[in-house]
Amino acid sequence: MYFDSVEAMDRAELEQLQVERLKKTIENAKKSPFYSERLADFNVNDIRTADDITKLPFTTKNDLRSQYPHGLLTKPLEDFVRMHASSGTTGTPTAIFYTQKDLDTWAELMARSMYACGCRKSDTLQNMSGYGLFTGGLGIHYGSERLGMITIPSGAGNTKRQIKLIRDHNVSVLHIIPSFALYFAQQVQEAGFKTEDMPWRIALIGAEPHTEEARAKIEEMMNIKAYNSYGLSEMNGPGVAFECIHQTGMHLWEDAYIAEIIDPKTGEHVAEGEIGELVMTTIRREGMPIIRYRTRDLTRFIPGQCECGRTHRRIDRITGRADDMMILKGVNIYPMQIEQCLMSMPEVGQNYLIELVREGVSDHMTVKVEIKEEFFVEDMRVLQGLQKKIAKTLCSEILLTPRVELCQHDSIPKTEGKAVRVIDTRDED
């Protein structure tokens, strides 16, 4: 391991480290205009165990917006050397500032992440991601150099040149966004090369949430091992959590962040292994600490220990945004849970629709599902069997049995742009 003493640290020791760093973080945060007010009455000695973090208030995206640009900074401006801002010219943006030490920490976490999935000093990495304000580009770049890989800052675009560079320089690691990877594999084939003859070994495919199926397809088409990662600019950028070679969830670097998973409605911790909103606290950032940041990203802690020996807990791939959460009969349900169930069944087509209606005092969910043509047979008993199977599969995931309606191929109306998957009429009169 890149830093085995930290990465394989005994849990009790790690939690002790977290408590110490959290206390320092609180004291440091109080030097900023925002937290000096927000935490004015907070006594740092109230933090005794890692769980005491729940005594602290949340920080939200709106807090970052209202404090733009400098409200969370703990040091004079001239101590900072980097700023990344959210894109867009309308609305209030958010800005993240880094001291040199913060950049060093970030590069170290990135290098550690890439080492975890098998990258080594002797590798050559081609950074096929855009640079600029997007933290993915410079984040991977600095980590790759820190690990000692030859780093080729090819940037996005120009597929032909990308292929030439990969072949000329024996590139073994790609940083490529998942939605581009399949297109790129095709381009390689059209250029007359077999993907199995390409020198690559590892693809870093974070930056966009994607399914396990998408990963499997990338791995197959590109003849590569693809590793998922998690990050967000509020927590530096990429390198917050990263898969190791076992590909069983992403180790979240708990010496640098305290992660919690909460019910987005109540703000309480969910039970171990349950899906909820990821809440993050920086405990190794000096210039702009953020405490209990509501990421709005949905995930869960993966129970158990990883074979690799790293003790830092793993989070599951992001399965949606907290804003998408539905509550039915007191149960939190996320559209992505339903989508994943449906897509795992060979009979189900591409399109589905979730409807929530109120009937009297009771709420009901109906899931309309398009069935592939070859499975849409005349025999009613077969269709009823399929209907029951879908309902049962969904119940095992969302703990409620929805009504299931089977629909013919192409019968659910398509919408322009982003698909509408949920129609909730319960609060309409």
Next chain:
Amino acid sequence: MYFDSVEAMDRAELEQLQVERLKKTIENAKKSPFYSERLADFNVNDIRTADDITKLPFTTKNDLRSQYPHGLLTKPLEDFVRMHASSGTTGTPTAIFYTQKDLDTWAELMARSMYACGCRKSDTLQNMSGYGLFTGGLGIHYGSERLGMITIPSGAGNTKRQIKLIRDHNVSVLHIIPSFALYFAQQVQEAGFKTEDMPWRIALIGAEPHTEEARAKIEEMMNIKAYNSYGLSEMNGPGVAFECIHQTGMHLWEDAYIAEIIDPKTGEHVAEGEIGELVMTTIRREGMPIIRYRTRDLTRFIPGQCECGRTHRRIDRITGRADDMMILKGVNIYPMQIEQCLMSMPEVGQNYLIELVREGVSDHMTVKVEIKEEFFVEDMRVLQGLQKKIAKTLCSEILLTPRVELCQHDSIPKTEGKAVRVIDTRDED
């Protein structure tokens, strides 16, 4: 100064340092496949003074191409952390490799350069240049962070967002390419802002050769001080030579490079102050030293001392490519010399043409010059006076008196694409 002990070093001491570093560079270079052969018979003890560099052979762009990708490397591949390649998918590219130490040196030279033109730790720099394989982006980026400026990696494009970032973050230093600067100034005005109300102070406008007039126009339109710089990826990238606040030529960092100016035809040094081809030797690069590299760029050493106290010699702005050189009656002449003379005269329009013809055993140059409409008067004496004035001005620059023909506005045929400025029929039968 950023490193005053080096930058203001006594010349004799500086030359001694160059000799020592040159000797080490030769020994190191011999570890590469290319130089181990090219310098096989070269005895490093033949270097006693800085002038002894002329005993070494030149290295050309074609050498870099034929040695692509690894022929000039002095260390195992895994010791490198960065690679920049020339763009283009056809023909043989060139590739420059950097160790971590080489990146550190480059960042230091960049920081020193920016400090020289007035950038300070308390400044905020917006890097409006594309990142990626182009060394200008990451070069400025690393130097800016090294100097301690807040570095905003905005990248190219998205003018509206650039303006918002500049205003929101009180950006005092821009890295902007000269051909984009005037357009950008317009956009700022169209967005409803006055350039004098913008927070900027300094523009770094290297990357493209440009005239003193272009700089003056940028400074006026943007209400900014614009500083020229010189660099090329074979010598790391930007940060080879940079203007100080006096704007009287670019200090070339002689502790890191040995610069020579040669006659591109003979390879001999030109007289002090004369224009010729810049030849560069890296004396602080460990991974990929390059000895006596023929840059093909034309410039001259500016005689005398700079008021700032830096002892490193200054080079003039690049006035063309060695490949453009004409030889007439044994004198080297560059089209840019003629252009600069013509453009300094208020009577002269935008278009001109240089013709070289052989008459018997003698060669002649005719310069056809379009005159602005308001100066193209009926009075022959006035026109003859102007003709003589132009001939005399040209003679003072190129040391030969050409024939001058005055032409009416728009009478010289225009060509599609890059203007044809020279027609040389001397070698035709």
